[in-house]
Amino acid sequence: MKYHIVTFGCQQNQADSERIASFYRARGYAPARSRKQADDIIINTCMIRQSAEDRIYGLVHNLSIEKLAGRKLKIVVTGCMVGMAAREKTGRMLSQLRRRMPAVDEFLPIEEVGFDYAPVRTGPQHAWVPVSNGCNNFCTFCVVPFTRGREVSRPIEDILDECRTLTGNGSTHITLLGQNVNSYGADLVLGADRIQVMRDLPGKTYFENAYSRNPRSPNGQGVQLSGITGSQNKKADTDGREITPVYVRHLGRLRIPTLFPHLLNEVCRIDGIISVDFLSSNPWDFTDGLISVIANNPKILRHIHLPVQAGDNEVLRRMNRWYTREDYLVLVGKLKSKIPGLTLSTDIIVGFCGETEQQFRQTVSLCRRVGFTKAYISMYSDRPMTAAHKAFADTVSREEKKRRWAYLDELVNKTNLRRGTYR
Numbered sequence: 001m002k003y004h005i006v007t008f009g010c011q012q013n014q015a016d017s018e019r020i021a022s023f024y025r026a027r028g029y030a031p032a033r034s035r036k037q038a039d040d041i042i043i044n045t046c047m048i049r050q051s052a053e054d055r056i057y058g059l060v061h062n063l064s065i066e067k068l069a070g071r072k073l074k075i076v077v078t079g080c081m082v083g084m085a086a087r088e089k090t091g092r093m094l095s096q097l098r099r100r101m102p103a104v105d106e107f108l109p110i111e112e113v114g115f116d117y118a119p120v121r122t123g124p125q126h127a128w129v130p131v132s133n134g135c136n137n138f139c140t141f142c143v144v145p146f147t148r149g150r151e152v153s154r155p156i157e158d159i160l161d162e163c164r165t166l167t168g169n170g171s172t173h174i175t176l177l178g179q180n181v182n183s184y185g186a187d188l189v190l191g192a193d194r195i196q197v198m199r200d201l202p203g204k205t206y207f208e209n210a211y212s213r214n215p216r217s218p219n220g221q222g223v224q225l226s227g228i229t230g231s232q233n234k235k236a237d238t239d240g241r242e243i244t245p246v247y248v249r250h251l252g253r254l255r256i257p258t259l260f261p262h263l264l265n266e267v268c269r270i271d272g273i274i275s276v277d278f279l280s281s282n283p284w285d286f287t288d289g290l291i292s293v294i295a296n297n298p299k300i301l302r303h304i305h306l307p308v309q310a311g312d313n314e315v316l317r318r319m320n321r322w323y324t325r326e327d328y329l330v331l332v333g334k335l336k337s338k339i340p341g342l343t344l345s346t347d348i349i350v351g352f353c354g355e356t357e358q359q360f361r362q363t364v365s366l367c368r369r370v371g372f373t374k375a376y377i378s379m380y381s382d383r384p385m386t387a388a389h390k391a392f393a394d395t396v397s398r399e400e401k402k403r404r405w406a407y408l409d410e411l412v413n414k415t416n417l418r419r420g421t422y423r
């Protein structure tokens with residue numbers, strides 16, 4: 001029996017597909033040379049934009065025609081579409097998917113694949129290593145918290161074990177992956193149940209809560225990972241070493257403890273690893289501690305992907321991005337001064353609900369100031385379940401979105417903005 005995986009979407013989906021491949025190999029399947037030769041076709045879906053969804057429906061439609069013509073084929077759909085349907089409690093969304101794609105034989109939640117098998121790597125020297133899954137940030141335009149659920153971090157020792165195995169198999173370059181990679185570990189420190197309410201807690205309560213979970217560190221100076229990860233996570237025992245989480249400050253209070261700087265350091269210490277980078281980090285969790293880990297560690301690539309999404313404060317506020325244009329520029333200034341030779345890329349959405357020409361111009365001016373080497377620009381696409389879908393009208397016309405997209409693409413991706421003007 002042969003399998004073939006079609007992957008839509010981001011690097012996280014690519015990493016998931018590597019795990020799906022090992023899931024199938026463990027069941028005795030071999031990879032098919034092409035889609036035509038496969039007995040099972042697994043479609044790893046993305047819902048970030050309507051266009052991605054439409055392509056998935058188109059693919060399933062074409063495969064269903066082949067099935068009707070007599071081809072013996074099992075179609076399995078997994079990834080974000082199934083994740084969102086599985087989390088929708090009424091079951092209506094799953095019924096809709098079944099109605100819309102009757103040729104699909106199985107809807108497979110990605111959680112069922114798990115992390116038990118070593119992923120089948122597609123590159124000989126480079127490996128994606130997921131460190132967390134899901135997101136707690138609820139940017140108003142984004143479906144990820146609904147498709148992947150809340151942020152869950154993998155135990156640190158599991159990640160380090162995987163990296164060691166990878167180097168033993170010849171990988172030299174590691175990319176650590178998470179939707180919000182630099183908040184890694186907050187759930188390990190506080191417990192997943194605390195994460196949801198943290199942003200609403202006053203600083204004092206929050207601080208007390210953080211440490212009441214961790215009797216070994218009553219003075220708030222550090223946490224012992226082996227003591228906080230629980231009996232299911234025995235592998236996370238780190239020989240009793242103390243790990244001090246780095247607290248992220250937001251609006252004058254401590255938001256979450258992140259273990260990401262520590263994880264990054266530990267990955268870099270592994271013999272055989274030549275270079276390390278990470279995706280995607282968010283500005284609000286980019287602590288001074290993380291900057292100094294990068295600055296002091298030559299194994300970490302001098303390129304950071306730092307999504308900004310918009311350069312106007314009112315648009316950022318409506319997007320529920322927790323920083324202002326000024327905060328972002330201060331962070332860029334710090335990064336550039338502490339890490340010589342650093343380059344930056346970003347994500348930008350044009351035509352977000354109600355974005356005026358003047359607000360768009362603010363994004364243009366921010367791009368000029370930062371000097372991004374690359375921008376992944378997308379036109380705003382209304383997505384079900386998101387806050388923007390419920391609260392705002394998608395007012396910018398398709399033509400105007402296209403114009404703004406082309407303008408920024410020309411400016412950032414086709415003109416040499418590399419140096420930027422920001423000092």
Ligand code: SF4
Pocket residue numbers: 135136137138139142143144145179180282
């Ligand atoms: S940080 Fe925002 S844009 Fe990124 S995955 Fe989370 S909700 Fe989506």
